[in-house]
Amino acid sequence: MKLRSDESLDRQIRFVIEADRLKTVARQSRITDSSRPENSAEHSWHLALMALALAGHAPAGTDLARVMAMLVVHDLVEIDAGDLFIYADAAAQARQEDAERAAADRIFAILPSPQAAELRALWDEFEERRTPEARFARALDRLQPMLLNMETGGGTWVAHGVATGAVLSKVKLIEEGSASLGAYARAMIALAVERGFLAPPG
Amino acid sequence: MKLRSDESLDRQIRFVIEADRLKTVARQSRITDSSRPENSAEHSWHLALMALALAGHAPAGTDLARVMAMLVVHDLVEIDAGDLFIYADAAAQARQEDAERAAADRIFAILPSPQAAELRALWDEFEERRTPEARFARALDRLQPMLLNMETGGGTWVAHGVATGAVLSKVKLIEEGSASLGAYARAMIALAVERGFLAPPG
Numbered sequence: 091m092k093l094r095s096d097e098s099l100d101r102q103i104r105f106v107i108e109a110d111r112l113k114t115v116a117r118q119s120r121i122t123d124s125s126r127p128e129n130s131a132e133h134s135w136h137l138a139l140m141a142l143a144l145a146g147h148a149p150a151g152t153d154l155a156r157v158m159a160m161l162v163v164h165d166l167v168e169i170d171a172g173d174l175f176i177y178a179d180a181a182a183q184a185r186q187e188d189a190e191r192a193a194a195d196r197i198f199a200i201l202p203s204p205q206a207a208e209l210r211a212l213w214d215e216f217e218e219r220r221t222p223e224a225r226f227a228r229a230l231d232r233l234q235p236m237l238l239n240m241e242t243g244g245g246t247w248v249a250h251g252v253a254t255g256a257v258l259s260k261v262k263l264i265e266e267g268s269a270s271l272g273a274y275a276r277a278m279i280a281l282a283v284e285r286g287f288l289a290p291p292g
Numbered sequence: 293m294k295l296r297s298d299e300s301l302d303r304q305i306r307f308v309i310e311a312d313r314l315k316t317v318a319r320q321s322r323i324t325d326s327s328r329p330e331n332s333a334e335h336s337w338h339l340a341l342m343a344l345a346l347a348g349h350a351p352a353g354t355d356l357a358r359v360m361a362m363l364v365v366h367d368l369v370e371i372d373a374g375d376l377f378i379y380a381d382a383a384a385q386a387r388q389e390d391a392e393r394a395a396a397d398r399i400f401a402i403l404p405s406p407q408a409a410e411l412r413a414l415w416d417e418f419e420e421r422r423t424p425e426a427r428f429a430r431a432l433d434r435l436q437p438m439l440l441n442m443e444t445g446g447g448t449w450v451a452h453g454v455a456t457g458a459v460l461s462k463v464k465l466i467e468e469g470s471a472s473l474g475a476y477a478r479a480m481i482a483l484a485v486e487r488g489f490l491a492p493p494g
Contacts, residue, residue: 099476102345106436107443109341110324113334122312132315135337138364139311142411143304143403155357158364162340201345209344234308241309274301 098202105200108169115168118175118250119234122241130165130173133234137161140230147268148226156223160216161230163209167193176235176260177252190217219266229267232260233275240278244287254279254288300404307402310371317370320377320452321436324443332367332375335436339363342432349470350428358425362418363432365411369395378437378462379454392419421468431469434462435477442480446489456481456490 115130128136138161145154165173170193174186198210215224236257239245247257257279265272282288317332330338340363347356367375372395376388400412417426438459441447449459459481467474484490 096472099346099349099472102348103439103476105345106338106342107324107439109345110338110440110443113323113330113338114325114327121315122309123316125316128315129334131334131337132331135333135340135364136308136312136315138337138340138360140308142361142364143307143311143407144301146304146407147301155360158340158357158360159344162337162344162360205345205348237305237309238312241312270298270301274305 101200101202102205105197108197108200109166111169112166115165115173117173117235118246119238120242120245122238124242128238130168134162134165136234137164137227137230140234141227144230144268144271147270149222149268152222152226156212156215157227160212160224160227163212164216164227164231166197167191167213169193169197175246175250176232177250177256219263222267225267227267229264229271232263233271236275236278239287240282244282244285247282247287252288254283254291257282257288258291303402303404304407307399310399310402311368313371314368317367317375319375319437320448321440322444322447324440326444330440332370336364336367338436339366339429339432342436343429346432346470346473349472351424351470354424354428358414358417359429362414362426362429365414366418366429366433368399369393369415371395371399377448377452378434379452379458421465424469427469429469431466431473434465435473438477438480441489442484446484446487449484449489454490456485456493459484459490460493 113129113131116127117130117133119128120126121128138158141154141157141161167190171186171189174182194210194213198206201209215221216227219225219228239247246252261272261275264275279288283290315331315333318329319332319335321330322328323330340360343356343359343363369392373388373391376384396412396415400408403411417423418429421427421430437448441449448454463474463477466477481490485492
């Protein structure tokens with residue numbers, strides 16, 4: 091849609107319309123009523139809401155606005171690359187990383203400069219996990235599918251027969267972002283074992 | 293899910309899980325590939341992304357973090373109240389307002405105090421449209437379905453035979469939040485008339 095002489099606004103609107111496609115990217119987790127798989131757009135919203143609701147569990151001084159901005163853009167690359175199940179093998183993970191970088195190159199460049207670089211930097215920050223903001227955002231991204239699994243009779247853990255050790259290995263990413271949410275995730279996994287969603291760790 | 297002695301965190305997690313239900317609330321607009329109606333959760337994400345992409349069109353000094361936070365929570369009341377088509381009649385609008393207030397009372401109260409009041413205040417601020425942040429957030433909420441209509445052959449305008457005057461009357465809300473986005477919306481409506489999505493204004 092090209093409506094006016096403001097080239098910047100045209101590009102921003104094109105980016106907004108392109109982003110709509112994230113609503114068609116299916117994830118592995120099902121929503122809490124189990125009716126269908128979650129899509130990556132509503133997942134991103136859920137994470138931004140978690141950033142607000144769980145803000146008190148971020149390290150002191152965490153810039154919540156940057157956490158939210160990161161969460162809103164972090165999955166846009168899946169428009170081209172699709173969603174990869176977190177327990178996929180190393181080769182699949184490496185291919186996915188390449189595809190996501192190429193997608194970031196294409197999608198953020200729809201925006202005018204310097205905004206394209208600014209939003210791309212948010213995506214890079216999330217991926218690199220070096221700042222407290224990125225680590226907290228990443229913790230939420232790991233915690234959310236666990237909550238959905240607990241609400242859907244074990245969800246992807248049961249559907250894919252995921253090993254408890256593999257789930258526990260993901261808790262480190264949560265602990266790095268938030269000590270209290272990491273502890274919560276560990277307690278939740280113990281409960282999942284109790285309920286038979288996960289096998290007792292060997 | 294009650295896992296630990298931290299009553300606050302239990303309530304925050306309960307709020308996050310309750311919020312998941314917004315993914316099942318259907319709106320009138322269809323997503324850009326026309327495959328299905330948009331849901332209110334992914335719509336909220338799209339608006340938060342628009343806040344980032346279109347930040348330059350907010351009045352100088354607008355607190356973008358509060359805009360995003362408002363957009364993330366603004367539709368939660370639809371979990372109980374459902375989504376009302378914006379061209380519904382005045383009686384239906386009044387009933388909807390009552391239902392949404394009751395829903396806000398219930399849903400935000402799941403959170404611990406004082407957080408419950410803080411997030412409820414964001415919802416009130418959005419509804420009251422008194423601050424530049426609320427007016428900008430509201431402008432995005434009005435602009436987004438227009439963009440979807442333009443991408444889906446006229447969308448709800450065509451499906452419901454909406455009068456061009458009714459669409460133009462909603463542009464005021466966009467102009468109040470952002471002069472440049474208001475002008476963009478007017479140009480878009482002119483194009484919609486040209487394309488036959490809307491009748492020439494009488």
